[in-house]
Amino acid sequence: MAAASPGVVLAPGLVHHPGYLDAAARDRLWTELARAMDEAPPYTPRMPRTGRPFSVRMTNCGALGWVSDEVGYRYQAHHPETGRPWPAMPSLALRAWADLSGYHAEPEACLVNLYGPAARMGLHQDRDEEALDAPVVSLSLGATALFRYGGLRRGDPTRSVRLRSGDALVIGGVSRLIHHGVDRLLPAVVDLLGEAGDATIPAVMADRLPAGGRCNLTLRRVRVPMRSGHA
Numbered sequence: 231m232a233a234a235s236p237g238v239v240l241a242p243g244l245v246h247h248p249g250y251l252d253a254a255a256r257d258r259l260w261t262e263l264a265r266a267m268d269e270a271p272p273y274t275p276r277m278p279r280t281g282r283p284f285s286v287r288m289t290n291c292g293a294l295g296w297v298s299d300e301v302g303y304r305y306q307a308h309h310p311e312t313g314r315p316w317p318a319m320p321s322l323a324l325r326a327w328a329d330l331s332g333y334h335a336e337p338e339a340c341l342v343n344l345y346g347p348a349a350r351m352g353l354h355q356d357r358d359e360e361a362l363d364a365p366v367v368s369l370s371l372g373a374t375a376l377f378r379y380g381g382l383r384r385g386d387p388t389r390s391v392r393l394r395s396g397d398a399l400v401i402g403g404v405s406r407l408i409h410h411g412v413d414r415l416l417p418a419v420v421d422l423l424g425e426a427g428d429a430t431i432p433a434v435m436a437d438r439l440p441a442g443g444r445c446n447l448t449l450r451r452v453r454v455p456m457r458s459g460h461a
């Protein structure tokens with residue numbers, strides 16, 4: 231794991247840490263994720279009401295997981311298909327939270343998004359958490375994503391940034407509720423500035439993610455932590 235650099239401030243509270251995970255850390259995280267997926271297989275979430283499937287597959291680690299189906303968006307303590315509790319958070323994800331979040335309590339949810347080469351995620355806000363004073367910490371592995379971010383209002387102007395394998399992004403402070411999404415993944419040949427080898431999906435994940443795919447983790451604090459030490 232790279233030392234936590236001050237990062238590149240894209241907007242107040244929105245900080246990009248390119249190359250946060252070095253090659254050894256990326257390998258370890260892939261392995262930890264493959265193990266977690268043995269316990270909590272990826273599933274296809276569905277849009278509230280319409281039931282339309284997402285193009286991204288998901289699973290979660292931690293005490294709570296974010297799920298979406300006809301009933302709505304929510305956090306819950308069990309996998310929607312197996313009914314089992316979510317597996318423990320990858321240790322590297324906890325380290326990243328400790329390094330980058332600046333928050334005084336542990337994360338409770340680690341949403342794992344799996345993108346096939348053609349998957350995308352429309353502009354949205356992460357606002358199903360009660361603890362909105364905690365940032366969302368994102369870690370990316372695999373193919374480079376064209377990540378789009380705007381402002382607090384849906385119609386605000388947007389910009390994009392490339393999130394490469396090993397990059398971290400902290401979405402906090404006054405940017406905590408910005409709109410964001412993933413326009414598309416870049417084929418390795420298009421990402422001329424990236425390290426082509428980074429985008430390779432390791433054998434341990436090959437049956438879960440096709441070549442040219444991407445995995446993104448978002449760590450979140452969901453419930454407001456109990457403050458100790460008060461009378």
Ligand code: SIN
Nearest residue numbers: 343368377412446448
């Ligand atoms: C998300 O907004 O949940 C995921 C963003 C990403 O894949 O980078």
Ligand code: MN
Nearest residue numbers: 354355356410
């Ligand atoms: Mn999001």
